[in-house]
Amino acid sequence: MDKILFVPNPLLRQKANKIKKVTNNEILIAKKMRDIMNKAPGVGLAANQIGILKEIVTVSFVDQNTKNQIEYSLFNPNIISYSKEKVVMEEGCLSLPNQFAEIERSEKITLEYLDEKNSLVKKQANGIEARILQHEIDHLSGKLFVDYLSSLKRNIIIKKVQKFLKNKK
Numbered sequence: 001m002d003k004i005l006f007v008p009n010p011l012l013r014q015k016a017n018k019i020k021k022v023t024n025n026e027i028l029i030a031k032k033m034r035d036i037m038n039k040a041p042g043v044g045l046a047a048n049q050i051g052i053l054k055e056i057v058t059v060s061f062v063d064q065n066t067k068n069q070i071e072y073s074l075f076n077p078n079i080i081s082y083s084k085e086k087v088v089m090e091e092g093c094l095s096l097p098n099q100f101a102e103i104e105r106s107e108k109i110t111l112e113y114l115d116e117k118n119s120l121v122k123k124q125a126n127g128i129e130a131r132i133l134q135h136e137i138d139h140l141s142g143k144l145f146v147d148y149l150s151s152l153k154r155n156i157i158i159k160k161v162q163k164f165l166k167n168k169k
């Protein structure tokens with residue numbers, strides 16, 4: 001569980017399981033995920049991406065207003081509402097290295113999750129944070145950003161990933 005999985009690894013297509021309670025074990029997994037995410041480096045990681053089918057997401061990004069680095073872990077994250085307003089932004093994914101595509105998503109979301117103290121947090125996110133959270137929470141249900149593209153474009157990108165990984169070896 002210390003390597004990032006790449007497409008077409010089937011674990012990326014599986015649904016992660018809800019956590020009953022956030023215990024030391026989940027906190028350790030999140031800590032490991034944060035290390036892997038920051039080393040990559042990436043702005044977010046879902047547990048599926050390291051082969052763990054638990055609903056855990058970690059994020060790390062620069063806040064657009066304060067310019068502060070924000071990093072936190074989410075357990076059982078669930079988006080409860082999406083703004084009608086959509087924005088198109090270029091996205092990439094650590095599981096599809098070196099590939100990017102413009103994806104339309106909601107500008108603002110409201111979500112709930114458990115924090116490391118097992119407390120339920122309800123929050124709103126917008127901008128880059130909303131973008132990252134939507135991308136990562138998709139991973140927990142086996143969904144990848146390329147699923148928003150036509151199957152033709154998706155297959156081209158997945159083939160390019162294979163080529164990229166092969167050349168890297």
Ligand SMILES: [Zn+2]
Pocket residue numbers: 092093094095135136139
């Ligand atoms: Zn991703």
